[in-house]
Amino acid sequence: MIGVPSLTASAADGPNLAAGRAAAASSAHAEYPAPNTTDGNASTYWESAGGGLPQWVQTDLGTAARVDEVTLKLPPSWESRTQTLSLQGSADGTSFATLKSSAAYSFTPGAANAVKVTFPATLTRFVRVNITANTGWQAAQLSELEVRAAAASSGNLAAGKALRASSSNGAFVASNANDGNRASYWASRENELPQWIEADLGSSVGVDRVVLRLPDGWAARSQTLKLQGSTNGTEFTDLTASKDYRFDAAGGQSATISFDATTTRYVRVLVTANSGSPSAQLAELEVYGPATGDTQAPSAPADLAFTEPATGQIRLTWKASTDNTGVTGYDVYANNTLLASVAGGVTTYTDTRPAGQTVVYHVRAKDAAGNVSANSNTVTRAGDTGDTQAPTAPGALAFTEPSTGQIRLTWQASTDNTGVTGYDIYANNVLRGTVAGNVLTYTDTQSASTTVSYFVRAKDAAGNASGNSNTVTRNGSTGTASNLAVNKPITASSVVHTFVAANANDNSTTTYWEGAGGSYPNTLTVQLGSNAETQSVVVKLNPDSSWGPRTQRIEVLGREQSSSSFNSLAAAKDYAFSPASGNTVTIPVAARVADVQLKFTANSGSGAGQVAEFQVLGAPAANPDLQVTGITAAPAAPVESDTITLTATVRNAGALAAPASKVEFRLGGSKVATGNVGALAVGASTQVSAAIGARDAGSYVLSAVADPENEVIEQNETNNTYTGSSRWSCSRSPAPTWSRRRSPPRPRPRPRATRSRSPSPSGTRAPWPPRAAATASP
Incomplete structure (x- = not known):
């Protein structure tokens, strides 16, 4: 393995340490x-x-x-x-x-x-x-x-991960401590001990050893320090007690600190004294975990969202995480504090909060070994400040490329009851920039080879945010062909440590996939989603000089969308990678395929195949492309007792006719009905309706998904979902009204015919005797 220190794991039965001992x-x-x-x-x-x-x-x-x-x-x-x-x-x-x-x-x-x-x-x-x-x-x-x-530790879990420190001295920044270069180092500000540096491992995983290094050739010194761990980056607990560690030539200017295995995401080195300098110093911070057992964290929960089914109730929903051994639970956080835990098969949680309280939620997945995923996206329930109406979604998002590397976005203005105060621009689902409410353009800078998708959200002064605008995608290109593989589903026959398949098409050569040692043949397969007319396959390694020359034997195979098997597209051949040529090889492949596979049978630089970027250059082949272009509800302002009907408009935007399919209706991200869509010619649209019965009072996001089970092979499988531009509300049924009327009057007693009363002294008739008071039965 190049560029990342690693240790080879010993056999499961390690040496007997007790032999001949007292x-x-x-x-x-x-x-x-x-x-x-x-x-x-x-x-x-x-x-x-x-x-x-x-x-x-x-x-x-x-x-x-x-x-x-x-x-x-x-x-x-x-x-x-x-x-x-x-x-x-x-x-x-x-x-x-x-x-x-x-x-x-x-x-x-x-x-x-x-x-x-x-x-x-x-x-x-x-x-x-x-x-x-x-x-x-x-x-x-x-x-x-x-x-x-115990078996030797895993690879360095801190390699390539983000580092931060309490302070740094000039050019001696925290990132120097995991750049693989012993000559560069981190140093804190002088005369301000204690100081710390920490590694974010990306998710909570098992760790049991830390190696600290200083540059070769330095004078001997001792640093007093301890290790701390945290799952959230805020609250830390001690992994070791504070102790003096000697750094000298005899010990390779290194200190190895072992401790009982624990699960953590952030590993911090807290330095309180240094005999050789008035600052804390480290050239390399390496973190290792157990080589055996489950050390793979689940994927982060996706698409966290919420609805408010009743006053004071916040119902969270998210998409399930995946894990190599199975997700056993989810931890729900409110304002960065653990709120509750639910079982691995549960993807909802309902919280109770006062209507005026603003609260931010995120969710983490966990497995039986204690590995914890990264955070989901966050959602914010803004407290009721009077304005709860979100702006409408920006319309007609489009882009042009005024010059190489520039992408100019334009959209139609949103509307809001109190006024739009800004627009947030997202690139590949990450916030890229923000402009004022009266600005309807944004220019981004991306390399010509980068494929990037954009959408825009509007917001108002109360923090209400609109739904997403439509999405536009600028395909990266090399010459006349686009890279169709970036961020598409990708799998591998095996992986080693954290060098997973997804690293090979994340558009970054600083991350990479590596197969398990000795497991030839290794395969790496990317799913384009539908047939493409390919021109070539580009395989890249990190161009840094630390990745020395090597030769890999690679065969390229492909699967046509209607086939279940792979066929060879380019026979196995030795390809030379060299930093001098950018550590890149291009393999001509002219074919119509939906999946492309690399098969490795040799690598002179490692025990398995290695790929930093796997690019498939070409253009999408003709196929249908089903999109939902609108969704409405009738009645538009229902109460709980009304029967609701949802109607979606489905369009075929592809270059081939689409067969009959389905459309799925959702409220707050949860499926509520499915409708049948007839066959659609190229460019044709149709409206599909489904009754969803009565609904609880609350505010909902309406959405619909064309071809939800992916039964139709499409030109673009990522644009099937449409989300309404504003929240749809269902009100409580009005309370029954009761009319009040007087009880019928009692008949006036009739005077007796045989008796009469004498006039009263005033000359008027005496009043009738008072009625007996009514009493309730016991």
Whole structure:
């Protein structure tokens, strides 16, 4: 491997570090002492004295070492028995920590009366076996206690990753500490210790060792430092205690610091003293993790979005992450604080917040080994400040290229109830720039060979943001052909460490793919999505001089979109890569294919194929291109009791007629209905409707996806989704109204015909006697 330091992993069964080492026990029968467990003879054995359990036996490895397996043996001729035991480790022989919890282990002649006990790689000097039960005898018994060294560490996980520091002194910046050049170094400002430098590994992965280096030829010195780790870059915990580390010629101007394996994303070196300078200094910061086990983090959750189904409720949704062993859960963060965790099969979470509170969310995926993905995109629920209406989406986004390397974007103005205050321009889904609300152009600078897709969002003073505008793509070109492979789905037959397949078409020669050593043939396959008329394939390595000359034997194969098999397009041949020629080779390939594959069978510079950039130059072949150009809802302003109908306009923008297909309707990113789309001629459009029933009150984003299952092979598979320009709201049903009316009046008592009353003294008729008061029944 070139440009990145690496260590070759040893076999799973490392050397026995306990062989011939001192041994001790809680007690021992006079004829069966503790040293019998490390003498290499399975016929001799240790047995505890008396009949009392628990009892223990331990070995001193002489110095702290990384271990991950213990083999326990009894004499091979003994009868079967089961011993219940646990493993413990200690740095000083006094304070012990559990390496493996207590469990019952069966010793059988069929397995040579031996058992293997594995555990996460741990740095320890003393290894103790604590036995609490033995079905074969009243005492504890062992003939051999073998302690295996852990496999060597992974490649340098900090290579090529972002570094930052508390300060730097002039040109001695943080990035010097992982540029692979021992002559360059980072130095903090003088006379301001303590100072720190840290590496962002990109996601949380297993780490257990750090190597620190200074430039060769420097005078000897000691630096007092400790290591810290963090999963969020804000809250750090100590990985090691502060200690003096010697840097001198005898030690290669290096210090190696091992610690118990942990999962972290940020590794920080905190320096508090330096005998050779008034500043902290490092030429290289290298981070290593376990070579075995699962060290691959899940992919980041995608398309995080939210709806507000009811006042005070925020419903988050996201697309599932992928992982080599399976995602076991998602952590949901609110304002950078862990809010909740959900299971790996759950991709929604509903939070409760006051309507006036602004909150920012992101999500991380995790697997069973503790590897944690990078953050998802963030979404912000702005507190209700009175203005909750988002601007309409910018319209008619288009581009021109006024000169080489310049891309001038134009769009139609958005509208807003309070006024548009700005537009955010996104390139390949990353914020590229911002202009004022009265500016409707933006000029970007990109190399002619770079393929880049743009969209624009409008925003107002309250922070409300519109939906995305339409997307436009400027295809990078080499001569008359475009690079069709950039950021397309890409897979490899194998990878080593973090040098994954996606590095080979990310438009950067500073990252690269590398196959697993000794696994020829290695294949690297890019899926163009549909047939293309190819002209050539370009294979690049990093042009830096550290990537010395090498020769790779490569065959190019292709798959036509209607076929299930690959055919050879360019026979296997040796291709020479040299920094003098840009470490680039071009292979002529004239074919009509949807997938292009490189097959490697030799590499003089490594044990497997290596590619920094895999380019396929050509032009899309004629195919349909299904797009949704609009979506509406009826009624436009419904209440919860209304039945809703969504209507999407689907257009075939391709160069071939499209067969019958489907369109999927979504609310807030979740599927709610599917409609059938008839066959469409070139340039034809049709409207498709689907009833989605009644909906809960809330504000929703309407969207639709043409050909959601990718059943139609299209010229462009990335433009099937359309999102409405403004949020669509469903209101609560009005409360029932009740009319109030008087109870019917009681009949006026009739005067009795046979009786009359005398006039009152005033000369008026006396009033009728008062009615009896009504009383409620008990």
